[in-house]
Amino acid sequence: MANLKVNIAGVDFKNPIITASGCFGFGREYEDFYPLSKLGGISLKGTTYEERLGNPPARIAETASGILNSVGLQNPGVRHFIQEDLPYLLDKGTVIIANAAGSAIEDYRLLAEALDASAVDMIELNISCPNVKSGGLTFGASCESAAGIVREIRKATSKPLMVKLTPNVTDIASIAQAVEAEGADAVSLINTLVGMRIDIESRRPVLHQNTGGLSGPAVFPVALAMVWKVANAVKIPVVGLGGVEKWQDAIEMMLAGATGVQVGTAMFYDPYAPVKIIEGMNEWLDRNGIADVNEIIGQVRPW
């Protein structure tokens, strides 16, 4: 058995596989399938300072090898999360990452303060949600605004801070550098790509919000290329996500430079996907005589 332990932003993970925010709720729902302790970490459902009801349905549409979603950050708010959901997760033997979202800098700051005082292991700052009218993606879309919000949040928390980046930009590497310069401890990428489907009979977009975020295997090559670019542009750890469904995908992500890998949409069709990926990754390392998973990070040999 190879060593699967990795360290991201000072936090030890027993393996590099993390369930992606928005696809795993607050963890409870998947405990029937396997103990959460098998996972390296859990990135929880995006949480805002105040409760959010989310968008009207339909919130999901199927696409070729993927899905579009426009949930719109439905969540019970950070106080409810800390009182009702977090205690249940703390003794599960996995890293707990709060995904923090908002629509104004002040909300983000209050949220970060609340999370800073909680027992979460890490904060993933979501400046890349495409499904809310204000804030979200707009914070992550330019170097200036991304740097600005990370600067504020960095003042509000000493927890390890990972910033989740949007792919809906011209140059994701420069945004990663901008948040690194403001004290981000890690970056995760990619959030979803903006997409759309139309019902040709009603001539209505399938999603009530008209557009939504594309995820699933369709986006994997896009995510991989962006992870590779970012990993070559920053010194902080990179967590790769976007369409990962198999252990081979996770190894590709790590070869491209990811220290951790998140799994999301794949769980909709196979709830065991993260566990199968951990097992497959371990067997591949053994077969290749690699004693430590850290040895493959960034080891792609580009032409």
Place this chain on the structure above:
Amino acid sequence: MSYIQNVYPIQSRTAIARDVFDVLVHCPELAAQSRAGQFVHIRVPGHTLRRPISICEVDRAKGTIRLVYEVRGSGTEALSNLTTGDLMDIMGPLGNGFTLLEPDAKAIVVGGGIGTPPMLETAKHYAENCTAILGFRDAAHVILDEDFDACGCDVRLATDDGSRGHHGFVTDLLRQRLAEESADIIYACGPKGMLKAVADLAAEFGVRCQVSLEERMGCGVGACLVCACKVARENGDPTYKHVCKDGPVFEAKEVIF
């Protein structure tokens, strides 16, 4: 209750109306836990999303569940290619199911089109104390009427074109039935317009009513929050609950149609 996901053999598959398939799956551990009004989430070859299909009947002794579904798009079409002997990847049982009263209570089940199958297991519970009001487009689309007959309930049919049973809506028959005699509970599944009309009638006659809702679904277990339906909180304020975990069955008075 706990969720199970595994592959199970299809024992039989029959077309029972145009584009409607009747499938019996051998899945003892799933059948052992399934209740009336719950559903299963089925993986579809070549598709990212599973398809939620309501459970029509459960036979714990034989270890089977019966699924009756209509081909509506590419997903259910791909599903319909699975036949006897093939394996079906099923997650379930999911959702809350109907609240069943004592079997001697007076119950009415209302099924509209492909909303009919989930009512059968509930009708069986009440047998002769149940009135089944079933509505379809036309005679060619009538399904399961003989199954409802066989469980002893009073079956009343309606079709949109009058080619079978009452020419008109299920709500005409429901009003008639409620005028004859009161009921302890009404259960309904079908198009949203029908559910709203049934809920209004139930309120008018002061009868408890549960409706089974449908919405485009993701994970099926309450994690992704896409299958939202608007309901009223206790203080009357609107919020979104989720069909997969909080439902698919809701008290009609709670739903904001």
